[in-house]
Amino acid sequence: MSDIKKVVLAYSGGLDTSVILKWLQETYDCEVITFTADLGQGEELEPARRKAELLGIKPENTFIEDLREDFVRDYVMPMFRANALYEGVYLLGTSIARPLIAKRQIEIAEQTGADAVAHGATGKGNDQVRFELSYYALDPDIRVIAPWREWDLTSRSKLIHFAEQHQIPIAKDKRGEAPFSVDANLLHISAEGKILEDPWEAPDEHVFSRSVAPEEAPDRPTFVEIDFERGDPVAVDGARLSPAALLTRLNELGGANGIGRVDMVEGRFVGMKSRGIYETPGGTIWQAAHRAIESITLDRGALHLKDELMPRYAELIYNGFWFSPEREMLQAAIDHSQAKVNGRVRLKLYKGGIQVVGRQSPDSLYSLEHVTFEDDAVYDQRDAEGFIKLNALRLRLLYRQRQG
Incomplete structure (x- = not known):
């Protein structure tokens, strides 16, 4: 990795990625390109640009992009067609953002001639997997730098000390232990x-x-x-x-x-x-x-099959396999069901x-004629007897076999 000349960093402008930016410059002696995505996080992004430039990044190497429409249209909407829930609860808000960020990093790397990409995910979490699986799916030969797996800045106090040594601005509320990560x-x-x-x-x-x-x-x-x-x-x-x-x-x-x-x-x-x-x-x-x-x-069969496929689909997104063939296969089936x-x-x-x-709905399958408790001319209730007996046949045979 010592011959890396240019790296595209997923950059938020916060303490961690600002320290990473400086660490990359010192450790790899390389040119750093910052990429900041507006995915609707609700924060001003211009401070990230100013902070990157303060740390020596050229204006032409600072990429800030509004990707809110892309995010919802191309990632959130396909996922919600599947009703995806991880472990029955989680709507995958963090998981679904990572492939878009990774995709733009790879595109910027190709555009600028960078030979590596970097992210700020820790070595304990899921995001490192999501970023890197996406990187390799889109560019198998890209080199990846994951500082949290390499450096010795293993605590908040060490990060702050590094930032102070290098005159990196630190928000006042970051000087103590942060109450939680957001x-x-x-x-x-x-x-x-x-x-x-x-x-x-x-x-x-x-x-x-x-x-x-x-x-x-x-x-x-x-x-x-x-x-x-x-x-x-x-x-x-x-x-x-x-x-x-x-x-x-x-x-x-x-x-x-x-x-x-x-x-x-x-x-x-x-x-x-x-x-x-x-x-x-x-x-x-x-x-x-x-x-x-x-x-x-x-249709009932299609709806139930979707519900059977959903946990697998959700797990693929949670685990970082958005760009995998199996996710694309499931997506094709899900999208077909939505016509x-x-x-x-x-x-x-x-x-x-x-x-x-x-x-x-103009395409409703709900039929009041068939479901009403009043008189109707479309459903013969006597048909249910044969339906029930055929479905009970194996249960009756099983009972008799068990009774000898």
């Missing part, structure tokens, strides 16, 4: 580590930033209608919105009603368990609405809860 994008915000590492201790209210406490939410319910086309939401309360704008609107509605909080202990891909606090207000509403519209537009998933869903939001109160 990752954010338009889909979610997560908090983990430090005071949250004890799974018995409930998180303090200050941990949450995107939603009010359910008990503090309005005393009157909020009603919202979401329109779907081919499995994707396209409008909220009749107003057509771009993918990013639509998710932003759902976040506002969910946050105001205390929706989308999750406290979970998950099994990391690297083997250990970790406790995380997640807020996904808009995504939680989105998934509830999507399942509701599927309930009247998808007639069109219509409108009405939801009631109230103090952290979501209730589906209406659904309609």
Whole structure:
């Protein structure tokens, strides 16, 4: 790795990646290109540009890009067509952002002639796997630098000492032990580590930033209608919105009603368990609405098969295999199932809860004629006797065999 001349760093402008930037310059004596993605994390990105330039990065080597629409359209939407949940709970907000960041790093590396890429993920977590599997899937020969697996800056105090030695600006709230680690994008915000590492201790209210406490939410319910086309939401309360704008609107509605909080202990891909606090207000509403519209537009067999495939699909994304052939195969099947998933869903939001109160579709499979308790001319109830006897045949034979 000693012959590396130019590296593209996934750069947030925070303490860790600023230290990494300087460490790369010193350790590899190489040119560093910074890439900062706006995925809707809700922070100003210009300070990251100024900080990179302060650390000696040329303006032409500082890339800051607004990828919010790309993120929701090309990554979040395909994932939500699958109703993906990891371990039955997690809506994969961090996991789904990593392949997009990695993809742009590889593209910038090709554009600038860089021979390596670098990230700030630790050697204990999932993100190192997600970044690097994506790098290698898109450029098998790229060289990867993972500072947390190489350097001896193994604590917050050592990072701060390194920053002070090199005159790297440190936010005042970083001078002590940070209460928890935060990752954010338009889909979610997560908090983990430090005071949250004890799974018995409930998180303090200050941990949450995107939603009010359910008990503090309005005393009157909020009603919202979401329109779907081919499995994707396209409008909220009749107003057509771009993918990013639509998710932003759902976040506002969910946050105001205390929706989308999750406290979970998950099994990391690297083997250990970790406790995380997640807020996904808009995504939680989105998934509830999507399942509701599927309930009247998808055939039972297709719907049940999707539910069987979903845990595998979610695990692939969690583990970093977005660019794998198996994920693409599953995506093709999922997308095919969504051709007639069109219509409108009405939801009631109230103090952290979501209730589906209406659904309609021009492609509905729901037949009032067949399901009504009143007289009908389309269903002969006597047909059920033969259906039941055929399904009971093997059970009756089994019973007789067991009785000798």
